Amino acid sequence: MKDISQLHSLIHLFICTDRMHKSCVDRAISKLGIHRNQHIILMHLAMRDETPSQKELAEHLKVSTAAVAVALQTLENDGYIARSTDEKDGRYKKIYITDKGKETVEISKKIFCEIDSAMCQSLTDEELDNMKTYLEKMRDGLKAFGEGE
Numbered sequence: 001m002k003d004i005s006q007l008h009s010l011i012h013l014f015i016c017t018d019r020m021h022k023s024c025v026d027r028a029i030s031k032l033g034i035h036r037n038q039h040i041i042l043m044h045l046a047m048r049d050e051t052p053s054q055k056e057l058a059e060h061l062k063v064s065t066a067a068v069a070v071a072l073q074t075l076e077n078d079g080y081i082a083r084s085t086d087e088k089d090g091r092y093k094k095i096y097i098t099d100k101g102k103e104t105v106e107i108s109k110k111i112f113c114e115i116d117s118a119m120c121q122s123l124t125d126e127e128l129d130n131m132k133t134y135l136e137k138m139r140d141g142l143k144a145f146g147e148g149e
Contacts, residue, residue: 017119021115021119024115025111025112025115028111028115029108029111032104032107032108033078034078034080034104035071035074037061037063037067037071038071038074038075038080039104039108040061041057041061041068041071041072041075042075042080042081042097042101042104042105043105043108044057044060044061045081045095045097045101046097046101046102046105051094051095051096054068054069054072057072072095075101078100079098079100079101080097080098080100080101080104081095081096081097081098081101082095082096082098083095083096084096
Protein backbone atom coordinates (compact mmCIF):
# COMPACT_ATOMS: atom_id res chain seq x y z
CA MET A 1 0.00 0.00 0.00
CA LYS A 2 1.27 3.42 -0.94
CA ASP A 3 1.86 6.08 1.74
CA ILE A 4 -1.46 7.96 1.74
CA SER A 5 0.06 11.25 2.98
CA GLN A 6 2.60 11.13 0.16
CA LEU A 7 -0.24 10.55 -2.34
CA HIS A 8 -2.27 13.44 -0.90
CA SER A 9 0.75 15.73 -1.07
CA LEU A 10 1.48 14.73 -4.67
CA ILE A 11 -2.13 15.12 -5.80
CA HIS A 12 -2.38 18.49 -4.03
CA LEU A 13 0.75 19.68 -5.84
CA PHE A 14 -0.64 18.39 -9.15
CA ILE A 15 -3.94 20.24 -8.61
CA CYS A 16 -2.19 23.46 -7.53
CA THR A 17 0.03 23.34 -10.61
CA ASP A 18 -2.99 22.80 -12.85
CA ARG A 19 -4.80 25.75 -11.24
CA MET A 20 -1.75 28.00 -11.60
CA HIS A 21 -1.45 27.05 -15.27
CA LYS A 22 -5.15 27.80 -15.85
CA SER A 23 -4.80 31.12 -14.01
CA CYS A 24 -1.84 32.14 -16.18
CA VAL A 25 -3.74 31.22 -19.35
CA ASP A 26 -6.93 32.99 -18.23
CA ARG A 27 -4.99 36.14 -17.30
CA ALA A 28 -3.17 36.22 -20.66
CA ILE A 29 -6.32 35.46 -22.68
CA SER A 30 -8.35 38.14 -20.88
CA LYS A 31 -5.88 40.72 -22.23
CA LEU A 32 -7.04 39.75 -25.73
CA GLY A 33 -10.52 41.04 -24.90
CA ILE A 34 -12.27 37.71 -25.26
CA HIS A 35 -14.11 35.70 -22.61
CA ARG A 36 -12.67 32.30 -21.66
CA ASN A 37 -15.58 30.21 -22.98
CA GLN A 38 -15.68 32.18 -26.22
CA HIS A 39 -11.94 31.63 -26.55
CA ILE A 40 -12.33 27.89 -26.03
CA ILE A 41 -14.96 27.79 -28.79
CA LEU A 42 -12.75 29.83 -31.12
CA MET A 43 -9.76 27.54 -30.52
CA HIS A 44 -11.93 24.44 -31.00
CA LEU A 45 -13.25 25.81 -34.29
CA ALA A 46 -9.70 26.57 -35.44
CA MET A 47 -8.64 22.95 -34.86
CA ARG A 48 -11.55 21.46 -36.83
CA ASP A 49 -11.62 20.86 -40.56
CA GLU A 50 -15.41 20.87 -40.62
CA THR A 51 -17.76 23.18 -38.78
CA PRO A 52 -19.24 21.42 -35.76
CA SER A 53 -22.91 21.87 -34.93
CA GLN A 54 -23.97 23.85 -31.88
CA LYS A 55 -24.91 20.54 -30.29
CA GLU A 56 -21.41 19.13 -30.92
CA LEU A 57 -19.84 22.29 -29.48
CA ALA A 58 -22.09 22.06 -26.43
CA GLU A 59 -21.15 18.41 -25.89
CA HIS A 60 -17.44 19.23 -26.26
CA LEU A 61 -17.69 22.09 -23.75
CA LYS A 62 -20.15 20.23 -21.50
CA VAL A 63 -22.57 23.18 -21.57
CA SER A 64 -26.06 23.75 -22.96
CA THR A 65 -26.72 24.50 -26.62
CA ALA A 66 -28.25 27.79 -25.45
CA ALA A 67 -24.94 28.78 -23.83
CA VAL A 68 -23.13 27.95 -27.07
CA ALA A 69 -25.67 29.98 -29.06
CA VAL A 70 -25.03 33.03 -26.86
CA ALA A 71 -21.23 32.62 -27.11
CA LEU A 72 -21.39 32.24 -30.91
CA GLN A 73 -23.58 35.33 -31.18
CA THR A 74 -21.06 37.32 -29.13
CA LEU A 75 -18.14 35.97 -31.18
CA GLU A 76 -19.97 36.99 -34.34
CA ASN A 77 -20.90 40.44 -32.98
CA ASP A 78 -17.28 41.02 -31.92
CA GLY A 79 -15.96 40.00 -35.34
CA TYR A 80 -14.17 36.74 -34.45
CA ILE A 81 -16.46 34.53 -36.55
CA ALA A 82 -18.98 34.85 -39.36
CA ARG A 83 -21.92 32.56 -40.03
CA SER A 84 -23.76 31.75 -43.21
CA THR A 85 -26.66 29.49 -44.04
CA ASP A 86 -25.67 26.08 -45.40
CA GLU A 87 -26.61 25.64 -49.05
CA LYS A 88 -27.77 22.03 -48.51
CA ASP A 89 -29.68 22.57 -45.29
CA GLY A 90 -31.03 26.06 -44.64
CA ARG A 91 -31.50 25.28 -40.93
CA TYR A 92 -27.75 24.76 -40.47
CA LYS A 93 -25.31 27.66 -40.20
CA LYS A 94 -21.70 27.29 -41.24
CA ILE A 95 -19.21 29.04 -38.99
CA TYR A 96 -16.13 30.73 -40.40
CA ILE A 97 -13.26 32.22 -38.44
CA THR A 98 -12.61 35.79 -39.57
CA ASP A 99 -9.18 37.40 -39.95
CA LYS A 100 -9.61 38.89 -36.47
CA GLY A 101 -10.41 35.41 -35.14
CA LYS A 102 -7.43 33.86 -36.94
CA GLU A 103 -5.14 36.51 -35.50
CA THR A 104 -6.47 35.80 -32.01
CA VAL A 105 -5.88 32.06 -32.50
CA GLU A 106 -2.27 32.68 -33.58
CA ILE A 107 -1.60 35.01 -30.64
CA SER A 108 -3.17 32.42 -28.32
CA LYS A 109 -0.90 29.67 -29.62
CA LYS A 110 2.12 31.85 -28.85
CA ILE A 111 0.78 32.57 -25.36
CA PHE A 112 0.26 28.84 -24.71
CA CYS A 113 3.81 28.09 -25.86
CA GLU A 114 5.25 30.79 -23.59
CA ILE A 115 3.32 29.59 -20.56
CA ASP A 116 4.09 25.91 -21.18
CA SER A 117 7.78 26.68 -21.76
CA ALA A 118 7.96 28.70 -18.54
CA MET A 119 6.25 25.91 -16.62
CA CYS A 120 8.69 23.26 -17.88
CA GLN A 121 11.86 25.32 -18.26
CA SER A 122 13.75 23.58 -15.45
CA LEU A 123 12.88 20.05 -16.60
CA THR A 124 15.23 17.95 -18.70
CA ASP A 125 14.03 16.03 -21.75
CA GLU A 126 14.30 12.82 -19.74
CA GLU A 127 12.20 14.28 -16.92
CA LEU A 128 9.57 15.41 -19.43
CA ASP A 129 9.48 11.92 -20.95
CA ASN A 130 9.11 10.40 -17.48
CA MET A 131 6.39 12.90 -16.57
CA LYS A 132 4.46 11.98 -19.71
CA THR A 133 4.68 8.31 -18.76
CA TYR A 134 3.55 9.03 -15.19
CA LEU A 135 0.62 11.17 -16.29
CA GLU A 136 -0.50 8.53 -18.78
CA LYS A 137 -0.42 5.93 -15.99
CA MET A 138 -2.41 8.24 -13.71
CA ARG A 139 -4.96 8.88 -16.48
CA ASP A 140 -5.24 5.15 -17.13
CA GLY A 141 -5.76 4.50 -13.40
CA LEU A 142 -8.61 7.01 -13.29
CA LYS A 143 -10.08 5.58 -16.48
CA ALA A 144 -10.05 2.06 -15.02
CA PHE A 145 -11.57 3.37 -11.78
CA GLY A 146 -14.32 5.17 -13.70
CA GLU A 147 -15.15 2.08 -15.75
CA GLY A 148 -15.43 0.00 -12.58
CA GLU A 149 -18.20 2.18 -11.16
